[in-house]
Amino acid sequence: SGSLIHVIWEEVGPDAARKFLGHTQWLVNYWLLQQGFSIGIGDTIADAATMETINETISKAKAEVNQLIQLAHQKALEAEPGRTMMESFENRVNQVLNKARDDAGS
Known part of the structure; x- marks a missing residue:
């Protein structure tokens, strides 16, 4: 809520939001064609310190x-309120993995 697209949708309607997205995409495509944008394989490889941090986070x-x-x-895992044991387990595992993803990606 509060994003430009959300405001356009609320103030002008869904058709205007669709047109805005379409025109924005056209503008970005045009800019990319005129300016160019490329990366090499070397730009995608993390340095040793970053890889070490990622590996530690994963471990x-x-x-x-x-x-x-x-x-x-x-059977020592406590169920969270309103969840079954399996749902609680899945939720906790997802929390750990999401945190690892966020920490490794920053």
Whole structure:
């Protein structure tokens, strides 16, 4: 809410929002054709320090997920309010993995 597209949709209507998106895409495509934009394979490879941070983050996340798996097998995992044990397990694993993704990507 509050985004430009949302405001256009609310103030002018869905057809205007659709046209805005279409024209914006046309403008971006035109700019890319005129200016050009390219990257090389070297631009996609992380440096050693970044790879180390990513690997550490992944290792920590694996350990946390393995701990959750062990708790679930031992029936020691507490269910979250309003969720089944399986839903609680899935939610906690997703939280760990989402945090790892966010930490590794920053």
